[in-house]
Amino acid sequence: MSVQATIESKLTDQLSPLVISVENESHKHxxxxxxxxxxxxxSEVFAGLRPVQRHQKVYGVLGDELExxxxxxxxxxxxxxxWQSRGGEVPxxxxxxxxxxxxx
Amino acid sequence: MSTxxxxxxxxxxxxxxxxxxxGNPQMPQCGFSSQAVQALMACEEKFAxxxxxxxxxxxxxxxxxxxxxxxxxxxxxxELVGGCDxxxxxxxxxxLKKLISEAAAS
Numbered sequence: 073m074s075v076q077a078t079i080e081s082k083l084t085d086q087l088s089p090l091v092i093s094v095e096n097e098s099h100k101h102x103x104x105x106x107x108x109x110x111x112x113x114x115s116e117v118f119a120g121l122r123p124v125q126r127h128q129k130v131y132g133v134l135g136d137e138l139e140x141x142x143x144x145x146x147x148x149x150x151x152x153x154x155w156q157s158r159g160g161e162v163p164x165x166x167x168x169x170x171x172x173x174x175x176x
Numbered sequence: 177m178s179t180x181x182x183x184x185x186x187x188x189x190x191x192x193x194x195x196x197x198x199g200n201p202q203m204p205q206c207g208f209s210s211q212a213v214q215a216l217m218a219c220e221e222k223f224a225x226x227x228x229x230x231x232x233x234x235x236x237x238x239x240x241x242x243x244x245x246x247x248x249x250x251x252x253x254x255e256l257v258g259g260c261d262x263x264x265x266x267x268x269x270x271x272l273k274k275l276i277s278e279a280a281a282s
Contacts, residue, residue: 123266124244127244127258131244146208147261163268165207166208166211167207168207169204169205169206170205171198171199171229174198174205174229
């Protein structure tokens, strides 16, 4: 299973999302083909959680992936109500500025 | 001798507005750090930053302490606010400016 499919299946199993989208954005960066993903997750489990706690929930599900090559996740986590009031729109992710050249 | 964890705790305790980032505000080295620092600068208050590319020990230790695997990380009054996505969303909703102004005033 591809990294993208694994991420999607783990989040689907553990967060019961109404909407889920996993987009591979690695081409915008310089760390290989499975390094950067953009996630949009709409789920009831986020209700009552501050943004930082919502992201920690997602990071908790994807700990193995973050240990093994996934470098960064752009996370957009909404409750169904918030998703509806946004009209289903998600902000764009930035492009790479080359920081990985500092890594030996 | 102080450990890396002591250093991190001291930084977070002593700087009410603190951004851990890749590069510095004038020359960010990552698109996510760049967006985060721009949003923070738009709040027009003084803030501290740590360039984690120059501090590999902090880069290795902070994610465990924070329960947050990536950078940038914005800390306000001793609490993790979040990374780039959260900073941008809070900036757009006006919450970031409010939070930063309050932290600067206290």
